[in-house]
Amino acid sequence: xxxxxxxxxxxxxxxxxxxQYFGRNKVRYNEFDFRVIQTAHFDIYYYAEEETxxxxxxxxxxxxxxRFSRVLNHSFARRQPLVLYANHPHFSQTNVTPAxxxxxxxxxxxxxxxxxxxxxxxxxxATDHVLGHEIxxxxxxxxxxxxxxxAFSLPGWFIEGMAEYLSIGPGDPHTAMWIRDAAxxxxxxxxxxxxxxxxxxxxxxxALWSYVAGRYGDEVLGRVLRSKVRGAAARLEHVTGMxxxxxxxxxxxxxxAAPEDRDRRLRRPTQVTAFSADxxxxxxxxxxxxxxxxxxxxSERDRLSLDLFMADAATGRVIRxxxxxxxxxxxxxxxxxxxxxxxxxxxxxxxxxxxxxxRPVLVLxxxxxxxxxxxxxxxxxxxxxxxxxxxxxxxxVFSVLKGGLxxxxxxxxxxxxxxxxxxxxxADLHPAxxxxxxTIALATDRFTTHxxxxxxxxxxxxxxxxESGAIRPLRDEPGPGKQVSPQWxxxxxxxxxxxxxxxxxxVYRADLGSGSVLxxxxxxxxxxGITATSPALTVASRAGTLAFSVxxxxxYQIELLDARAAREGVEADAPxxxxxxxxxxxxxxxxxxxxxxxxxxxxxxxxxxxxxxxRLESVAPPFVGAASGNGFGGVLRASFGLSFADTxxxxxxxxxxxxxxxxxxxALQLSYMNRRGQWNWGVAGGLVPSRFxxxxxxxxxxxxxxxxxxxxxxYTHQWGKLAAxxxxxxxxxxxxxxxxxxxxxxxxxxxxxxxxxxxKTVSRSLGEAPGGRPILVAEAxxxxxxxxxxxxxxxxxxGQRLRLAIEPALGGLNFADVHLDARxxxxxxxxxxxxxRAEHVARYGRGGTDPRLTPLIVGLQTRVRGxxxxxxxxxxxxxxxxxxxxxxELAGSRLGLVNVExxxxxxxxxxxxxxxxxxxxxAIAFVDAGFLWxxxxxxxxxxxxxxxxxxxxxINIGGFVFEVTxxxxxDGSRQGWTTTVLMRPGW
Numbered sequence: 001x002x003x004x005x006x007x008x009x010x011x012x013x014x015x016x017x018x019x020q021y022f023g024r025n026k027v028r029y030n031e032f033d034f035r036v037i038q039t040a041h042f043d044i045y046y047y048a049e050e051e052t053x054x055x056x057x058x059x060x061x062x063x064x065x066x067r068f069s070r071v072l073n074h075s076f077a078r079r080q081p082l083v084l085y086a087n088h089p090h091f092s093q094t095n096v097t098p099a100x101x102x103x104x105x106x107x108x109x110x111x112x113x114x115x116x117x118x119x120x121x122x123x124x125x126a127t128d129h130v131l132g133h134e135i136x137x138x139x140x141x142x143x144x145x146x147x148x149x150x151a152f153s154l155p156g157w158f159i160e161g162m163a164e165y166l167s168i169g170p171g172d173p174h175t176a177m178w179i180r181d182a183a184x185x186x187x188x189x190x191x192x193x194x195x196x197x198x199x200x201x202x203x204x205x206x207a208l209w210s211y212v213a214g215r216y217g218d219e220v221l222g223r224v225l226r227s228k229v230r231g232a233a234a235r236l237e238h239v240t241g242m243x244x245x246x247x248x249x250x251x252x253x254x255x256x257a258a259p260e261d262r263d264r265r266l267r268r269p270t271q272v273t274a275f276s277a278d279x280x281x282x283x284x285x286x287x288x289x290x291x292x293x294x295x296x297x298x299s300e301r302d303r304l305s306l307d308l309f310m311a312d313a314a315t316g317r318v319i320r321x322x323x324x325x326x327x328x329x330x331x332x333x334x335x336x337x338x339x340x341x342x343x344x345x346x347x348x349x350x351x352x353x354x355x356x357x358x359r360p361v362l363v364l365x366x367x368x369x370x371x372x373x374x375x376x377x378x379x380x381x382x383x384x385x386x387x388x389x390x391x392x393x394x395x396x397v398f399s400v401l402k403g404g405l406x407x408x409x410x411x412x413x414x415x416x417x418x419x420x421x422x423x424x425x426x427a428d429l430h431p432a433x434x435x436x437x438x439t440i441a442l443a444t445d446r447f448t449t450h451x452x453x454x455x456x457x458x459x460x461x462x463x464x465x466x467e468s469g470a471i472r473p474l475r476d477e478p479g480p481g482k483q484v485s486p487q488w489x490x491x492x493x494x495x496x497x498x499x500x501x502x503x504x505x506x507v508y509r510a511d512l513g514s515g516s517v518l519x520x521x522x523x524x525x526x527x528x529g530i531t532a533t534s535p536a537l538t539v540a541s542r543a544g545t546l547a548f549s550v551x552x553x554x555x556y557q558i559e560l561l562d563a564r565a566a567r568e569g570v571e572a573d574a575p576x577x578x579x580x581x582x583x584x585x586x587x588x589x590x591x592x593x594x595x596x597x598x599x600x601x602x603x604x605x606x607x608x609x610x611x612x613x614x615r616l617e618s619v620a621p622p623f624v625g626a627a628s629g630n631g632f633g634g635v636l637r638a639s640f641g642l643s644f645a646d647t648x649x650x651x652x653x654x655x656x657x658x659x660x661x662x663x664x665x666x667a668l669q670l671s672y673m674n675r676r677g678q679w680n681w682g683v684a685g686g687l688v689p690s691r692f693x694x695x696x697x698x699x700x701x702x703x704x705x706x707x708x709x710x711x712x713x714x715y716t717h718q719w720g721k722l723a724a725x726x727x728x729x730x731x732x733x734x735x736x737x738x739x740x741x742x743x744x745x746x747x748x749x750x751x752x753x754x755x756x757x758x759x760k761t762v763s764r765s766l767g768e769a770p771g772g773r774p775i776l777v778a779e780a781x782x783x784x785x786x787x788x789x790x791x792x793x794x795x796x797x798x799g800q801r802l803r804l805a806i807e808p809a810l811g812g813l814n815f816a817d818v819h820l821d822a823r824x825x826x827x828x829x830x831x832x833x834x835x836x837r838a839e840h841v842a843r844y845g846r847g848g849t850d851p852r853l854t855p856l857i858v859g860l861q862t863r864v865r866g867x868x869x870x871x872x873x874x875x876x877x878x879x880x881x882x883x884x885x886x887x888x889e890l891a892g893s894r895l896g897l898v899n900v901e902x903x904x905x906x907x908x909x910x911x912x913x914x915x916x917x918x919x920x921x922x923a924i925a926f927v928d929a930g931f932l933w934x935x936x937x938x939x940x941x942x943x944x945x946x947x948x949x950x951x952x953x954x955i956n957i958g959g960f961v962f963e964v965t966x967x968x969x970x971d972g973s974r975q976g977w978t979t980t981v982l983m984r985p986g987w
Contacts, residue, residue, distance in 0.1 A: 021803065022785065022787045022789070022801050022803065023787060024100070024730050024731060024787055025727040025729070025730050025731070025732075025733050026092075026093065026095075026098075026099075026100050026727075027093070027357070027358065027678060027727040027729060027730055028093050028095075028675065028676065028677050028678055028680075028727070029093060029357060029358035029359070029678060030090060030093060030358065031676060031677050032047045032090070033047055033048065033610075034046065034047055034610040034648065035047065035048075035607045035608065035609060035610055036607060036608050036609070036610055036611070037054065037055070037058050037605050037606075037607050038079075038605070038608065039058050039061065039062050039600070039605060040062060040065075040600070041061075041062065041065050041076055041079065041080055042058065042061050042062070042065070042079065042080050042081075042082050043079050043080070043081050043082065043647075044057070044058050044061065044082045044084060045081065045082065045083040045084065045610065045647065045648065046084045046607075047086070049086050049382075049402075049403045049404075050084060050085070050086040050120065050403050050404040051403075051607075052403060052404070052405065052425070053084075053086070053120050053124070053127075053403060053404025053405050053425070054084055054404065055604075055605070056124060056425065056454060057084060057120075057124075057127065057131060057404075058605060059454060059599055059600050059602070060124075060127075060128050060131055060132075060454055060599075061082060061131060061135060062598060062599070062600050063454070063595075063597065063598040063599045063600075064131060064132045064135045064136075064167075064598075065080075065135065065598065066597060066598020066599075067132075067166075067588075067591040067592070067597065067598060068135065068136060068139045068166060069139075070586055070591065071166070071218050071221065071222070071586070071587075071588055071591065072139055072143065072221060072222040072225070073219075073222050074139060074142065074143050074222065076138075076142060077142075080114070080116070080135070080138055081113065081114075081115040081116065081647055082115075082116045082118075083096055083115060083116065083117040083118075083647075083648065084118065084119075084120065084404070085117070085118070085119040085120070086119070086120060086382055086401075086402070086403050086404050087119050087120065087382040087383040087401045087402075087404070088101075088103065088119045088383060088401075089332070089355055089358045089359065089360070089382070089383055090119060090358075090382075091105075091117065091118065091119035092332075092358070093358065094117050094648075095648060095649040095650050095675055096108070096110055096115050096117040096648065096649055097110055097117070103333050103335070103336065103337055104337060104530075106118065106119075106121060106130045106133075107119070107130045107131075107133065107134045108134070109134050109137035109138055109141065111141075111152055112617055112618045113617070114137075114138045114141045114142065115647070116134045116135065116137070116138060118130055118131065118134055120401065120404030120405070121401075122338055122385065122399070122401055122406045122427060122429055122533075123406050123426075123427025123429065123445060123456075123459075124405070124425055124427065124449075124454070124456060125427060125445055125449065125456030125457070126427070126533070127404070128454070128456055129167055129168060132166065132167030132168075133163045133164065133166075133167040134163075136162065136163035136166040136167055137151075137159065137163055140159060140162065140163070140225060143222065143225040143226060144225055144226075146226075147225070147226045147227070147228065148228070149228075149230075154232050155194065155195045155201070155232050156195070156201030156202075156205065157194040157195065157199070157201040157204060157205030157208065157232070158205065158232040158235075159201075159205075160201045160202050160205050160206075161201060161202065161204065161205015161206045161207075161208060161209045162205065162209050162221060164202055164205065164206035164209075165206055165209040165210055165213060165221075165588065166221070166588060168206075168592070169210075169588055169589045169592045170210035170213065170214060170588070170589060171210075171589075172206065173481075173500050173503050173504070173505065173526075173532065174203075174526075174528070174531070174532040175202075175203050175206045175207055175210075176503060176504075177504070177505065177525055177526035177528060177551055178200065178203040178204070178207075178551070179203070179204070179207045179255055180504075180524065180525050180526075181525040181526075181551055181552060181553065181554065182204075182554075183252075183255050183257065184524060184525065185553045185554070187553075187554065188252050188255070189204055190244075190245075190248045191208075191233050191236075191244045191245075191247065191248045192233070192244070194208070196918075197918070198554075198918075207251075207255075208251060209221075211250075211251045211254055212236065212240070212247075212251075213588065215250075216239075216240055217587075218586075218587050218588050220239055220240065223239045224236060224239050227239060263519075263522040263570060265570050266519075266520065266521065266522050266565075266568075266569065266570060267561070267564075267565040267568065269521060269523075269548075269550075269559035269560060269561050269565075270559060270560040270561070270562075271557065271559050272295075272311075272313070272314075272315070272316035272557065272558050272559065272560065273315070273316060274311070274315055274316025274317055274318075275299075275311075275316045275557050275558055276555075276557055278299075278301045278316075279301070279911075279913055279915070280299050280300055280301035280303075280555070281300070281554065281555045281556065282298065282299050282300050282306065282336075282530070282555075282556050283297050283298075283299050283301075283549060283555075283556055283557055283558045284297065284298050284299070284336060284340075284529050284530055284534065284536070284549050284556050285297060285298045285336060285339065285340035285341070285529065285534070285535055285536075285549075286340070286536070286537075286538045286547040286548065286549060286558050287340055287341045287342055287343060287350070287538045288313060288343070288538045288539065288540040288543075288545060288546075288547050289313075289343050289347045289367075289540065290343055290345060290346070290347045290540055290541045290542040290543070291347060291540060291542055291543050292313060292540030292542075292543030292544070292545035292563075293312070293313055293314070293543075294310055294311065294312065294313055294319065294347075295310070295311055295312075295313040295538075295547055295558065296308060296309070296310050296322065296341055296343075296350060297309055297311065297558060298334065298336040298340075301318075302321075302324075302326065302914075303913070303914040303915070304326040304327075304790045304797070304798055304914070305324065305325045305326035305790065306325065306334065306336050307321055307322075307323060307324045307325060307326065307334075308321070308322045308323040308324075308334060308341070308352065309321055309322060310322050310367070313545070313547065313560065314560075316558075320370060322350070322365060322367075322370045323352070323354075323363070323365070323370070326790055326798060326799075327788045327789070327790050327798050327799030327800070328788065329729055329730050329731035329732070329788055330356065331354050331355065331356060332354075332355035332356060332357070332358060332730065333354065333355040334352060334353075334354050335352075335353045335354060335355070335383075335384075335385060336530075337529075337530050337531060337534055338385045338386075338531075338534060338535075339352070339353045339384075339385035339386050339535065340386060340535040340538070341353075341387065342386075342387050342388050342389055342396075343367075343389070343541070344389045344393045345389060345391055345392075345393055345541060346393065347367065348366070348367055348368070349364050349365065349366065349367065349389075349393070350364070350365045350367055351363065351364050351365075351387040351389065351396060352365065352387070353384045353385055353386065353387055353398060355383075356375065356377075357729060359377060359378075359379050360377075360378045360379070360381050360382065360383050360384045360400075361375050361376065361377050361378065362375075362376040362378060362384065362387060362396065362398070362411065363375050363376075364376070376411070376413075376416070378411075378418070380402075381400045381402055381409065381418070382400060382401050382402040382403070383400070383401040383402075384398045384399065384400050384401075384409075385398060385399040385400075385401070385429065386398055386399050386429065386430050386431060386535055388431050388432050388433045388440075389433060390433050390437055391433065391435055391436070391437045392437065394412065394413055394414065395410055395411060395412050395413065396410070396411045396413070397409070397410050397411075397421070397431045397433055397440055398411070398431060399428060399429050399430065399431055399442075405424075405425055406426075406427045406428050406429060407420060407421070407422040407423055407424070407428055408420075408421040408422045408428045408431055408440065408442065408464065409421060421440070421464060421466075421469070422464070422471070424446070425451060426444055426445055426446035426449060426451075427443075427444060427445045427446075427449075427459065428442055428443075428444050428446075429442065429443045429444070429459065429484070429533065430442060430443040430484060430485050430486060430535055431464075432486050432487055432488055433488075434488055434492050435488055435490065435491065435492040435541070436492055437466075438465065438466055438467065439463050439464065439465060439466065440463070440464040440466065441461060441462070441463055441464075441486040441487075441488060441495055442461070442462055442463075442464060442471075442486065443459040443460065443461060443462075443482075443483060443484045443485070443486060443497075443533070444459060444460065444462045444471070445457055445458065445459050445460070446462065446471065447460050447462065447473045448460060450595070453595045453596060453599070454595060454599060455595035458481060458482040458483075459482050459483060459484050459533060460473060460474065460482070460483045461473070461474040461483040461486045461495060461497050461510070462474065474495065474497075474510055475510075475515070475517070479501060480501050481499055481500040481501040481502075481503070482498075482499060482500055482505075482532065482533065483497045483498070483499045483508075484497060484498050484499075484532075484533050484535070484536075485497055485498045485535050485536055485537035487537055487538060487539040487546075488539065488541075489509075489539065489544065489566075489567075490539075490540075490541055490542055490543075490544045492512075493511065493512055493513060494509050494510060494511050494512060495509075495510050495512065496508065496509050496510075496520075496537060496539055496546065496566070497510070497537070498527050498528070498536055498537050498548070499572075500526075501572065501573070502573060504523070504524070504525075504526055505523075505526040505527045505528050505532075506519055506520070506521045506522065506523055506526075506527055507519075507520045507521045507527055507537060507546065507548055507561070508520065508569075508572060509566070509567070509569055516571065517571070517572040518568075518569030518570060518571060518572065519569050519570050519571075519572045519573075520546070520561060520565065520566065520568075520569040521548075521561070523550055523552075525550065525551050525552050526550070526551050527548050527549070527550055528549065528550070528551050528556075529549055529556070530556070536548055536549040539566075540563075543563055544563035544566055544567075545560060545561065545562055545563055545566065546560065546561040546565075546566045547559070547560050547561075548561075610647075610648075611646075611647075612646040612647075612648075612650070612651065613646065614644040614645060614646055614651060614652075614653055615644060615645070615646070615647075616642065616643075616644055617643040617644055617645040617649075617652070618642075618643045619640070619641070619642055619643075620640055620641035620642070620643070620656070621640070622638055622639070622640040623638065623639050623640070637658060637659070637660035637665045638658070638659055638660065639656065639657065639658035639659070639667075640656070640657065641654065641655060641656035641657070642654070642655045642656075643655075649675075650674065650675055650676045651672070651673070651674050651675070651676070652672070652673050652675075653670070653671070653672050654669075654670070654671050654673075655668070655669070655670045655671075656668065656669050664689060664714070666687065666689070667686070667687060667688050667689055668686050668687050669684065669685070669686030669687075669688065670684065670685055670686060671683070671684035671685075671686075672684070678726060678727055679724060679725070679726050680724065680725045680726075680727070681722075681723065681724040681725070682722075682723055682724075683720070683721065683722050683723075684720070684721050684723070685719060685720035685721065686717075686718075686719065687716070687717070687718050688716075688717045688719075689714060689715065689716050689717070690714075690715045690717065690854075691712050691713065691714050691715070691748075692712060692713040692715070692854070692855070692886075692887055693712050694710055694711075694712065694886060695711055695712060695713040695885065695886055695887040696709075696710075696711040696883070696884070696885045696886065696887065697709065697710055697711070697883070697884050697886070698882060698883040698884075699882050699883075700882060701756075704755055704756050704757040705753055705754070705755060705756070705762065706753070706754045706756050707751065707752070707753050707754075708751070708752045708754065709749060709750070709751050710749070710750045710752075711747055711748070711749045711750075712747075712748045712749075712750075713745060713746075713747060713748075713771055713887060714745070714746045714747075714748050714771070715743055715744070715745060715854065716743065716744040716745075716746070717741060717742075717743050718741070718742045718743075718744075719739060719740065719741040719742070720739050720740055721737055721738070721739030721740075721779070722737065722738055722739060723735070723736065723737040723739075724736045724737070731786060731787055731788045732784070732785065732786050732787075733784075733785050734782070734783070734784055734785075735781070735782065735783040735784075735785065735805075736781070736782050737779070737780065737781040737782075738778075738779070738780045738781075739778075739779050739780075740776070740777070740778055740779070741775075741776075741777055741779055741809075742774055742775070742776045743774060743775045743852070744771075744774045745770070745771030745772050745774070745775075745852055746768055746769070746770060746771050747768065747769045747770070747771050748766070748767070748768050749766070749767040749768070749769070750764070750765070750766055751763075751764070751765045751766075751767065752764050771852065772851075772852050773812075773852075774812075775811075775812045775813055775850075775852055775853075776811050776812045777809040777810060777811035777812055777813055778809065778810050778811050779807065779808075779809050780807070780808050780809075781805060781806070781807040781808075782805070782806055783803060783804065783805035783806075784802070784803070784804050784805075785802070785803050786800070786801065786802040786803075787799075787800075787801045787802075788800055788801075789801050789823070789825060790825075791985070792905065792914075792916060792920070792922070793916050793920035793956040793961075794903075794905075794916075794920050794921075794922040794954040794955070794956050794961050794985060794986055795833075795835070795903055795922060795954060795961075795985055795986025795987070796823075796825050796833075796835065796986065796987075797825055797827060797831075797833045797903070797914070798825050798826075798827055798833065799825055800822075800823060800824045800825065801821070801822070801823040801824075802821070802822050802823070803819065803820070803821045803822075804819070804820050805817075805818070805819040805820075806818055807819075809847075812847075813845075813847030813850050813852075813853070814845050814846060814847045815843055815844060815845030815846070815847040815848035815850075815853075816843070816844050816845055816848075817841070817842070817843050817844075818840070818841070818842045818843075818844065819839075819840070819841050819842075820838075820839065820840045820841075821837070821838075821839045822837070822838050822839070823835070823836065823837045823987065824836050827914075830908070830912070830913055830914055831904050831905055831908030831909065831912075831913060831914040831915070832902060832903075832904040832909075833902070833903050833904065834900070834901075834902060835899070835900070835901040835902075835903060835986070835987070836899070836900055836901075837897070837898070837899040837900075837987060838897070838898055839863070839895075839896070839897040839898075840894075840895070840896050840897075841856060841894070841895040842893065842894040842895070843856055843893045843894070844893075848893050848935075849893055849934075849935050851887065851888065855887060856893065856894075856895055856932075860930075860946075861980060861982070862982065862984065862987075863897050863899070863928070863930060864897065864899075864928040864929065864930040864946050864947070864948055865926065865928055865948055865950060865965050865967040865980055866928075866946075866948035866950065866967030866968065866969045866978045866980065867930075867946045867948065867969065867972070893933060893934060893935050894932070894933040895930065895931070895932050895933075896930065896931045897928075897929070897930045897931075898928075898929045898930075899926065899927070899928050899929075899987070900926065900927045901924055901925070901926040901927075901986070901987075902924065902925045902926070903922055903923070903924045903954075903986060904922065904923055905917070905920060905921065905922050905923075906921045906922070906923055906953075907921070909923070916956075919955065919956070919957070920955065920956040921953060921954070921955045921956075922953060922954040922955075922986070923951070923952075923953050924951060924952055924953060924954065924963075924965070924986070925950070925951045926949065926950060926951070926952075926965070926967075927947075927948075927949045928947065928948050928949070928967075929945070929946070929947045929948075930945065930946045930947075931943065931944070931945050932944045932945075932946075944971075945971055946969070946971050946972065947969075947970040947971055948967040948968060948969050948970060949967070949968055949970075950965055950966045950967035950968055950977075951965070951966060952964050952965030952966055953965075954985070954986055960983060961983070961984060961985040961986075962981065962982070962983055963980075963981070963982045963983075963984060963986070964979070964980070964981050965979070965980050965982075966978070966979050967979075967980065
């Protein structure tokens with residue numbers, strides 16, 4: 001993470017909530033007592049809860065190091081930090097990155113020191129893949145850095161796609177599903193299209209690297225990483241000797257065509273047409289009601305968040321939104337990737353796994369009245385997935401990720417008792433309770449995994465006998481491919497599951513009496529959830545109808561099979577022996593197939609206490625520049641910064657200094673922040689100059705000589721502060737601070753004498769004079785911040801924001817600043833948002849009108865469009881004034897603002913939906929109004945108003961938002977239309 005340093009107290013990072021006026025919080029609900037295991041090449045940071053899983057991960061990490069070191073011909077020059085978390089809720093609290101890792105983030109490798117941070121996944125096999133992927137990133141970063149370049153400047157398809165190839169090899173069925181779908185629908189991207197936001201860098205990048213490595217050999221990977229050529233595609237061209245257009249054609253030609261004819265012996269599933277027409281890309285985790293008439297599913301069909309919906313199963317008509325996370329901070333997550341919900345046998349209750357305040361919760365929703373729900377906290381269980389009801393509705397079984405290991409647990413609703421059903425290192429997922437209540441079907445890797453070799457096989461369907469605890473496989477013979485999402489037939493005589501013995505995921509039915517297995521679907525792309533092991537299949541417990549999610553044309557849709565079709569199928573084809581040539585020794589496929597290559601023994605590795613000393617984190621690149629032509633400061637200025645932190649970045653020290661050839665150039669700041677818990681606290685201090693440019697202006701004329709005087713008021717702030725923030729939840733926080741501030745003032749005057757007849761400057765002089773006695777005050781501040789706003793690419797579109805701050809000062813001046821900023825965003829008609837803001841800024845107390853204080857108004861044109869400080873002051877002074885003091889005119893003690901804005905994406909207006917297009921452009925119409933009240937000694941209360949209305953637009957170009965508006969001013973001497981261009985997102 002590159003360092004961003006700003007001259008404000010407690011600036012702890014560009015995206016941290018502490019440095020924001022608004023913004024969501026990263027809440028540290030847990031305090032982790034980390035220890036360190038030191039292997040040959042890794043420092044592995046962990047805590048006691050996950051020690052068993054961590055010791056397995058330590059051996060896997062060394063195995064990955066040996067594989068990549070051989071393939072890439074590279075060794076680390078320093079030890080590699082690896083930070084492990086027991087589950088994703090813990091990982092989301094990491095300080096290794098200032099961002100909050102989303103549910104789809106399985107791990108990360110940060111920029112400053114290539115630290116890897118990741119949670120254990122649901123199963124050590126899945127964890128092994130993520131671990132390999134992130135260690136591949138560490139190799140990429142180190143190789144590219146030694147070649148004099150920055151790996152983070154390379155596009156996602158290059159970096160992520162290569163890491164996928166290195167960690168899973170060339171033959172991944174999930175990637176193949178994406179590629180088949182793109183080929184069937186004529187959407188295969190060219191190399192120049194791989195960087196487009198709608199192209200998955202993981203799947204398509206993986207496919208491209210699989211082709212390149214298969215054609216040119218794995219040694220091409222290291223050569224491309226070490227290439228001095230700039231640009232990802234240019235590197236490939238340089239190393240392969242093939243231009244990108246021909247390489248793209250050859251890659252596309254190597255992709256086998258999907259069979260055109262479907263198996264006509266099978267009945268075609270029914271597509272839910274309403275789902276394919278709602279514009280959403282995700283319809284996942286389906287769950288049918290017992291009678292098969294309703295289906296619950298997760299979707300981002302409202303474009304604002306991923307929510308739980310209930311729809312008519314036959315038509316897809318949405319009946320209601322059951323649970324929403326948009327602008328609602330109550331739920332951290334609905335576990336949409338790894339989990340699905342379940343109906344009870346009566347169809348009255350629906351159970352889902354969720355996260356609230358960083359902790360797992362089982363939510364029981366009353367289907368008739370969704371607002372009535374029971375939330376059962378399960379604090380000791382880490383993370384829960386896939387609840388399933390007992391037939392009598394008294395108990396639920398679910399999968400749990402605890403201590404980095406996946407097991408099954410059972411909850412009795414009457415007394416809240418929790419019982420652990422499995423306790424081992426195998427993955428136990430997707431539990432489904434049998435109709436007779438005696439057996440739990442599950443997907444597990446215990447039949448294909450060899451623990452001693454840490455050799456992980458695919459998930460297979462198994463059966464857990466509740467009385468004995470014994471687990472048996474569905475079939476004795478191993479066979480290829482996965483078996484996931486087991487579901488019982490209504491009579492308990494058969495089990496449905498998703499399998500891919502031929503490399504394509506489809507729905508299968510296993511008769512438990514005869515042992516026969518039938519294939520029920522023939523989907524050319526695949527029956528799948530978001531990941532290869534996401535739950536994607538459901539059976540109506542009474543009606544016998546099936547519903548499943550299918551990946552088709554770049555979207556996840558839901559399809560149905562009626563009860564008759566669910567009983568009919570074709571006999572599953574016998575597994576075919578592989579015809580692939582043996583992998584070359586030392587190649588990626590060969591190394592991945594050899595679980596013993598590089599795997600260290602099981603000898604215990606001692607752990608040591610975590611060393612939390614601060615070390616140099618990064619150095620901000622020095623910046624050298626020339627002074628602007630304002631007449632002050634040196635000719636040259638330079639600034640640079642340093643950041644120190646512990647390995648986990650729980651504590652940070654940042655320093656910045658600016659130097660130049662003049663005393664006006666000196667600025668410095670030093671800050672310390674501790675973010676180990678729900679309380680974030682720190683200290684900061686510094687010397688920061690600022691300037692009110694053009695505070696006073698005067699003009700005089702004698703004959704042909706015109707004398708112009710421009711006075712700037714220079715402030716020198718010396719300050720120190722202790723601050724603390726308490727994060728109540730993701731949306732709310734309390735802020736506190738106390739400190740001292742000394743402000744010195746100095747007038748700096750530029751006098752220019754101009755010969756009007758010859759239009760030339762006769763003389764120019766610079767003068768300095770004291771601006772009054774310095775101000776020394778003790779300061780305090782407290783604030784409440786609430787932010788549930790959902791932002792689009794150009795501005796917020798839904799939710800609300802509130803900030804209430806009180807900042808008293810005592811000492812040389814006694815006053816208190818009060819700031820209230822309330823914003824609300826409504827969407828009465830999609831995609832139009834009505835945004836309303838009311839703001840009050842006031843300075844109370846006898847010292848509040850002292851002219852030495854900085855003016856109350858800052859950035860007037862960002863609050864009331866069409867006005868700026870200079871034009872406002874000019875209006876106040878009058879058009880014929882020969883002297884104007886802008887600082888006196890702006891010394892208002894109270895300010896009130898009201899803004900109303902209509903905003904909508906232009907693409908969405910054309911489509912009637914919340915869509916922004918590839919280049920987000922937003923149309924706006926607004927009404928702004930501001931009122932300024934000024935108290936002056938021995939004078940009546942002055943008040944000014946500034947109102948405007950107009951229209952314009954915003955555009956997001958490469959992450960930078962530009963606003964262009966035309967505003968009609970209704971107040972002041974310069975009424976009429978003005979045009980303003982600002983670089984800022986909408987408020």
